[in-house]
Amino acid sequence: MKRIIFATKNAGKIKEINAILSDMGVSVISMKEAGICADAEENGCTYEENALIKARAAAALTQDIVLADDSGLEIDYLNGEPGIYSARYLGEDTPYSVKNAELVRRLEGVPDEQRTARFVCAIAAVMPDGKEITVRAAIEGRIGYEEKGSGGFGYDPIFYVPKLHKTTAELTEAEKNEVSHRGKALRLMKEELKKYECIDC
Numbered sequence: 001m002k003r004i005i006f007a008t009k010n011a012g013k014i015k016e017i018n019a020i021l022s023d024m025g026v027s028v029i030s031m032k033e034a035g036i037c038a039d040a041e042e043n044g045c046t047y048e049e050n051a052l053i054k055a056r057a058a059a060a061l062t063q064d065i066v067l068a069d070d071s072g073l074e075i076d077y078l079n080g081e082p083g084i085y086s087a088r089y090l091g092e093d094t095p096y097s098v099k100n101a102e103l104v105r106r107l108e109g110v111p112d113e114q115r116t117a118r119f120v121c122a123i124a125a126v127m128p129d130g131k132e133i134t135v136r137a138a139i140e141g142r143i144g145y146e147e148k149g150s151g152g153f154g155y156d157p158i159f160y161v162p163k164l165h166k167t168t169a170e171l172t173e174a175e176k177n178e179v180s181h182r183g184k185a186l187r188l189m190k191e192e193l194k195k196y197e198c199i200d201c
Contacts (some may be wrong), residue, residue, distance in 0.1 A: 006030060021186065037053075067125050077114050151170065
């Protein structure tokens, strides 16, 4: 296993993934870096299904291991919204500052104990032999009353982690990799990849 292709165009995500998988002695590159162009319609009903859709589309064009993820924010008071539609909530091109403001507005007057939420991440792997693996992880927290922090992206500024007394946008890169839904899912996938590599050991 010399390299892994991750089905994303997000350079920040590639950096995060490489940091977590660094001890495997493998480089993770984006589809663009691999010279692959694979658009896939994320029409699955779960995070796992959407991740597999993206991974399969790229895997059809390479003999490398391909990973893809799908993630979302689930707010209990809003019956799990926006969930798998997190990226498309209020429209894909709508700035997250607008999306965050709308979610905070919808929770106006809701007390702390009812503002519970979680970030969920599923990662799918498609191997050169066709084997498919999925893992899922989450980070629990609650929705804040305003945006705080300049780090991260997306819904990070309104996602407050009580045990850290910070939003995920206020965490350092190292802190976020340790506790985030994607960081946890990547570590689970790392263990699965190690098992795969050792099948013929």
